Amino acid sequence: MSFTLTCPICGPRNAYEFGYGGEDKGPRPDEKDLSPGDWCDYVHMNRCIAGESKEWWIHRSGCGIWFTTSRDTTCNLEVRGKAEEKDANPPLEKE
Amino acid sequence: MKFKKKRLWGDTPTMKTAYDAVIIGGGLHGLATAYFLSRHHGMQNIAVIEKRYIGFGGAGRNTAIVRANQRTQENLPLYQEALDLWPVLTRELNFNLMFYNCGNLNLAHSEAAIKAMRMNVSAAQFSGVDIRLVDRKECKELIPALDISDKPRYPICGGMFHPAGGILRHDAVVWGLAKGAAKNGVHIFQGTEATGIDVENGRVAAVDTSRGKIRTPRVLNSAGGYSADISYRLLGIKLPISVLTIQAMVTQPLKPLLHHVISSGAYHVYANQTLKGEIATGAHMDPWPNYTTQTTGHYIKHQAEALTEFLPCLKGVKFMRHWAGLADMTPDMAPIMDGNAPVDGYYMDCGWGYFGFKSCAVTGKYMAEFMATGECPDILKPFTLKRFEEHRLMGETAALVQYSADN
Numbered sequence: 490m491s492f493t494l495t496c497p498i499c500g501p502r503n504a505y506e507f508g509y510g511g512e513d514k515g516p517r518p519d520e521k522d523l524s525p526g527d528w529c530d531y532v533h534m535n536r537c538i539a540g541e542s543k544e545w546w547i548h549r550s551g552c553g554i555w556f557t558t559s560r561d562t563t564c565n566l567e568v569r570g571k572a573e574e575k576d577a578n579p580p581l582e583k584e
Numbered sequence: 585m586k587f588k589k590k591r592l593w594g595d596t597p598t599m600k601t602a603y604d605a606v607i608i609g610g611g612l613h614g615l616a617t618a619y620f621l622s623r624h625h626g627m628q629n630i631a632v633i634e635k636r637y638i639g640f641g642g643a644g645r646n647t648a649i650v651r652a653n654q655r656t657q658e659n660l661p662l663y664q665e666a667l668d669l670w671p672v673l674t675r676e677l678n679f680n681l682m683f684y685n686c687g688n689l690n691l692a693h694s695e696a697a698i699k700a701m702r703m704n705v706s707a708a709q710f711s712g713v714d715i716r717l718v719d720r721k722e723c724k725e726l727i728p729a730l731d732i733s734d735k736p737r738y739p740i741c742g743g744m745f746h747p748a749g750g751i752l753r754h755d756a757v758v759w760g761l762a763k764g765a766a767k768n769g770v771h772i773f774q775g776t777e778a779t780g781i782d783v784e785n786g787r788v789a790a791v792d793t794s795r796g797k798i799r800t801p802r803v804l805n806s807a808g809g810y811s812a813d814i815s816y817r818l819l820g821i822k823l824p825i826s827v828l829t830i831q832a833m834v835t836q837p838l839k840p841l842l843h844h845v846i847s848s849g850a851y852h853v854y855a856n857q858t859l860k861g862e863i864a865t866g867a868h869m870d871p872w873p874n875y876t877t878q879t880t881g882h883y884i885k886h887q888a889e890a891l892t893e894f895l896p897c898l899k900g901v902k903f904m905r906h907w908a909g910l911a912d913m914t915p916d917m918a919p920i921m922d923g924n925a926p927v928d929g930y931y932m933d934c935g936w937g938y939f940g941f942k943s944c945a946v947t948g949k950y951m952a953e954f955m956a957t958g959e960c961p962d963i964l965k966p967f968t969l970k971r972f973e974e975h976r977l978m979g980e981t982a983a984l985v986q987y988s989a990d991n
Binding site: 504508509525526529530533534535536537538539542562563564565 | 810812813815816817822823824825826827871872873874875876878912915972973974975
């Protein structure tokens, strides 16, 4: 069931080296005037998307960095950003 | 002789443009709710829509164990009633659900585990559940194949025996409920996906499906592992759920040797012998949320090692099949049953994690009452979605379950 995740420092590594850190819910909300509903939304609520999901990971058994990446939860494959993809695999162009 | 293909729940009916209720998900919870609505509440104009086929999801992938040895006073009466309901339902449906109340034995491998069980047992006894603490010797008397010596890595100290629990044929429950519901006029549509829910003035107005639009004042989301995805995608309602793949497997058939369901928290294993003789066993969850239902060789190895530690007679026995299903886990290991909030006419029955099978009939009974009357029955009130916002999480686990970097 394992797959490869790309650590921003170490590059592509086996997913078992990483720890899952939850869905990317944006920055922690400001505590001033924060309603219980908004706090609950940040702490507990998930989108649970069956498809591309942006989430936090930590390279626990590696360099220790926290980073966000996108993963397709229906097949456990990392979905790399379009710009990044272009750099990694430049499209073949007709000459 | 010509082979006749005839389904227990009849041929696929022609879809009407409007129904009194639409149930998303043809699993056990959806079918049970449809059955009780049609039988006890006189609502026969109901559509159950199922993306794959009925029983495709958790309904046919669980290990068929039923029990009422939970921890909290909110959960215990519900599971106790669920246990009492199986014989009643068997008669009512006129369908053999193959309920075998062989009892559950939970093993404790430390003093701390015994203490935790003492609390569990007291709470369950207080709610009228048949359950007691047993010592090491009695564990051996219950299951003579157990190794109670100090040889295993985690020697057995004692356990918790719950005679009322047992196993049930999960497919029979699916077929029995589908047959019963269809007989009462419920329309079951397989291969039909819910693609949208129309809300007008804060009320549910219609459900869009892959077979066209259905106008309806009531919708139940009982889509099991996919309920949180559907909730967010169709209505933008986020739920405190993480969806994880959970694996199970069966061995080759053996002569009767396990006369009770057995489980061990320390080894992270539960096992029962099916009426066919196979040892059905499982418990492994993936460390990160996903919808893959993929199985792993790593887990077969773990299961073989763990099982043969305390049941050494299973050494050399072969695993025949291995599968996985989805568990929609909440932080407090209790389900979310709610309705008419934030959208009128929208009901949810989700977050059952790996307790969805044992609870299906009783939940169907009370969700049907909720949907028919619009009033939440008292027994379901503690399970509201609001409890997370109000910091009233249930004590089914000692600590919050977070699928985070810590585990």
